[in-house]
Amino acid sequence: MIEDGPAAGSTFISTFDGRPATLQLGSGQWSPGMETPLLGHPEGDCFSYTLEPEAAYGDRNPDLIQRVSRSMLVEHAGPDATFEPGDMVEFTAPNGGRYSGVLKEFGEESVLFDFNHPLAGLTLRVDVDLLGVL
Numbered sequence: 001m002i003e004d005g006p007a008a009g010s011t012f013i014s015t016f017d018g019r020p021a022t023l024q025l026g027s028g029q030w031s032p033g034m035e036t037p038l039l040g041h042p043e044g045d046c047f048s049y050t051l052e053p054e055a056a057y058g059d060r061n062p063d064l065i066q067r068v069s070r071s072m073l074v075e076h077a078g079p080d081a082t083f084e085p086g087d088m089v090e091f092t093a094p095n096g097g098r099y100s101g102v103l104k105e106f107g108e109e110s111v112l113f114d115f116n117h118p119l120a121g122l123t124l125r126v127d128v129d130l131l132g133v134l
Contacts, residue, residue: 073111
């Protein structure tokens, strides 16, 4: 649950209605700040905890809002690709890795992307129903 910001009160992801999520602590799936509140809870425990941005996905970084030339977008996505503001677009990094950003707006020569994590800068509430511990 998102605790603050324009999306306050909304659920970003839920596994309560479907297949439960599996998390291996210490493997890098979650940041240490997100994992620490899970420690010491027994199987069957149901609880919630709140995470400030610095313990979750960090604060928003204005340097990660960047313009990309429309020609670069076409080069990476293909000439037939279509995009709408709000779409998440994936790019290939120079080192071969992948990164993604949310398309914010189209300009004449460029498009504006936000490369911040969608949950950056937000206070989160994490609800847990601990089904098992291995």
